[in-house]
Amino acid sequence: MIDRKALWITLTLAAIMLAAAVWRIALLPDWMEFPLGNGRTLHHSYFALFLFVPPFWMIVALGIVAARNWLARGVAESIRPWTKWHNTLLIAGGALMTAMQFSIIARSLSTDDILNPMMMTRIFTVATGVLMIATGNRLPKLPWLASRLAILDLPPAQGAEFLRFQGWLNVCVGAAFVLAGAFFPFRFMFPVMFGTVTATLIVTQLRRAQLKRERSKGL
Amino acid sequence: MNQVFKALSDPTRRHILQLLRKRPMTAGELSGHFAISKPTLSAHFAVLREADLVGAEKSGTTITYRLKVSVLEEALLAFAETVGLPAAPRTRHATGKTR
Numbered sequence: 001m002i003d004r005k006a007l008w009i010t011l012t013l014a015a016i017m018l019a020a021a022v023w024r025i026a027l028l029p030d031w032m033e034f035p036l037g038n039g040r041t042l043h044h045s046y047f048a049l050f051l052f053v054p055p056f057w058m059i060v061a062l063g064i065v066a067a068r069n070w071l072a073r074g075v076a077e078s079i080r081p082w083t084k085w086h087n088t089l090l091i092a093g094g095a096l097m098t099a100m101q102f103s104i105i106a107r108s109l110s111t112d113d114i115l116n117p118m119m120m121t122r123i124f125t126v127a128t129g130v131l132m133i134a135t136g137n138r139l140p141k142l143p144w145l146a147s148r149l150a151i152l153d154l155p156p157a158q159g160a161e162f163l164r165f166q167g168w169l170n171v172c173v174g175a176a177f178v179l180a181g182a183f184f185p186f187r188f189m190f191p192v193m194f195g196t197v198t199a200t201l202i203v204t205q206l207r208r209a210q211l212k213r214e215r216s217k218g219l
Numbered sequence: 220m221n222q223v224f225k226a227l228s229d230p231t232r233r234h235i236l237q238l239l240r241k242r243p244m245t246a247g248e249l250s251g252h253f254a255i256s257k258p259t260l261s262a263h264f265a266v267l268r269e270a271d272l273v274g275a276e277k278s279g280t281t282i283t284y285r286l287k288v289s290v291l292e293e294a295l296l297a298f299a300e301t302v303g304l305p306a307a308p309r310t311r312h313a314t315g316k317t318r
Contacts, residue, residue, distance in 0.1 A: 137290045141271070157242060160285065171290045
């Protein structure tokens with residue numbers, strides 16, 4: 001459910017991020033001391049390893065798409081809109097992560113405070129929120145694909161309802177990200193983000209179970 | 220987006236979307252809710268399909284329509300309902316007519 005062009009772009013972005021992480025860490029005299037720019041350094045930390053997180057997530061995202069591709073059962077006509085949706089998500093998400101990683105590297109190399117870390121974090125949080133809103137908005141338009149795994153499967157009507165629910169949830173979480181990034185005090189941003197994402201994961205599974213129960217009761 | 224606004228501007232089309240919100244319906248089932256001719260209703264379906272607000276699946280001679288609205292489009296539809304824009308004032312059920 002991803003076309004070849006998008007796959008190559010995603011893999012290239014992951015490779016660039018990985019190479020940049022290795023290059024930056026190789027330049028450090030001590031990888032436990034990561035420079036934050038403007039003469040400041042994070043001492044005795046594993047912060048340098050954070051540079052491997054964005055490429056790792058890109059590979060995980062590709063793995064999830066590959067798993068969904070294997071699990072889905074549908075005709076080519078139903079799979080095509082999903083391919084387009086995954087392409088947008090992976091390329092935009094990959095570009096965002098690459099930009100985030102480059103901003104960390106650029107800051108660690110700079111001697112002045114051009115890239116304010118708080119401002120950069122806020123910008124990336126808002127951009128992530130916008131991406132979640134854009135992709136969540138399209139979710140209810142996608143056709144429901146039956147799954148090979150009975151635990152994930154739903155009948156078409158309930159599946160469409162599940163996608164509609166997921167779409168609304170993604171848009172709400174995206175809006176929370178945008179609000180948190182733009183307006184919330186810095187110390188509340190991460191609790192809000194992690195809280196909403198965790199709640200979303202739980203609520204999504206509860207809704208799936210509820211729709212399954214409704215179906216088995218013949219509602 | 221213009222096509223979406225055009226589609227949502229008509230009360231009959233908004234009523235079709237409200238009906239499809241409950242469940243997918245065949246063209247015959249949907250026509251039972253309106254006191255308008257089938258060609259006119261088909262024209263409404265065409266506008267909705269062009270705006271990508273409904274999906275149609277043909278099985279033999281039956282066409283089943285299902286809702287295909289994005290979150291934003293659904294919010295627009297809900298907004299139209301909230302501000303009191305009427306949805307299809309003349310229905311067969313409302314006028315007491317039967318098929």
